[in-house]
Amino acid sequence: MTNEIQQGKPFSGEETQQIVEQFNRDGYYFLGEIFTSEETATLKELMEQKHNDPCMHDEAGDHIRGISMMRMFEYHKVYRDLIVREPYVSLAEAILGEDCHMMSQNAIRYLPGQGGGWHSDDKLHFPLPDDVPRHDPRIPLPCFVINVLIPLIDIETIDDGPTQVVPGSHYSGRRPPAEENPIFEGKGPVSFFTKAGGAYMFNSQVWHRGTPNSNQIRYIAAFTYSQRIIAQRLYPFIDYRMPEHVFDGADERLQRLLGRHEKGAFG
Numbered sequence: 001m002t003n004e005i006q007q008g009k010p011f012s013g014e015e016t017q018q019i020v021e022q023f024n025r026d027g028y029y030f031l032g033e034i035f036t037s038e039e040t041a042t043l044k045e046l047m048e049q050k051h052n053d054p055c056m057h058d059e060a061g062d063h064i065r066g067i068s069m070m071r072m073f074e075y076h077k078v079y080r081d082l083i084v085r086e087p088y089v090s091l092a093e094a095i096l097g098e099d100c101h102m103m104s105q106n107a108i109r110y111l112p113g114q115g116g117g118w119h120s121d122d123k124l125h126f127p128l129p130d131d132v133p134r135h136d137p138r139i140p141l142p143c144f145v146i147n148v149l150i151p152l153i154d155i156e157t158i159d160d161g162p163t164q165v166v167p168g169s170h171y172s173g174r175r176p177p178a179e180e181n182p183i184f185e186g187k188g189p190v191s192f193f194t195k196a197g198g199a200y201m202f203n204s205q206v207w208h209r210g211t212p213n214s215n216q217i218r219y220i221a222a223f224t225y226s227q228r229i230i231a232q233r234l235y236p237f238i239d240y241r242m243p244e245h246v247f248d249g250a251d252e253r254l255q256r257l258l259g260r261h262e263k264g265a266f267g
């Protein structure tokens, strides 16, 4: 098992600008395979190790909640270091601002047959009344929250349970309709097919789902970045204290992403 996560390489300024424009328009960006098979195996093994530890199932600790394995940065340094992995950390900063932070870091472990219905996460950020069909595409909507997902198994067919998104649907101003294949402005779902260790990111307001997988446990390393103005969601919230070991050897950028901010508006 490797104990290191490679740093990766950020995109050039020009590439970043092009990706940010595409992300803002489509609501997602597919990064392709960015993790080595060794890293991927480690991330999967750590998920399984955590899942097999009876202490992690103690409800008060909130280490595992249904399919979600909470606060993986606490569990192992390899997961903590994913937070500053390139190229997606620089993309997140380009979209959310240089003072953004990790809002949560929950790996997802689906048993065969499990999946999720179509949804956008949390509250609608820019809801519209029924008589307004969509947000004006000429107006760039700020993105507040980005999910980054990294499947740790090959997801190459629809039966493997790919994540799906509906392009542009963050401009809809509404929840997805209750349909198997929701369509927004003529565009239906896009499936993220990838070998283990691929990565993709999407605006939390985009309509998305995890398609039910048929035959294997689906392991997804996942985490969320948000603008600083969106609070971190680390249970039990005001009573949460990040364990000291999480800061071991963490540089300034990682500390900020963990929530150690400079003074700013309101505080």
Ligand SMILES: [Fe+2]
Pocket: 119, 120, 121, 208
């Ligand atoms: Fe979601």
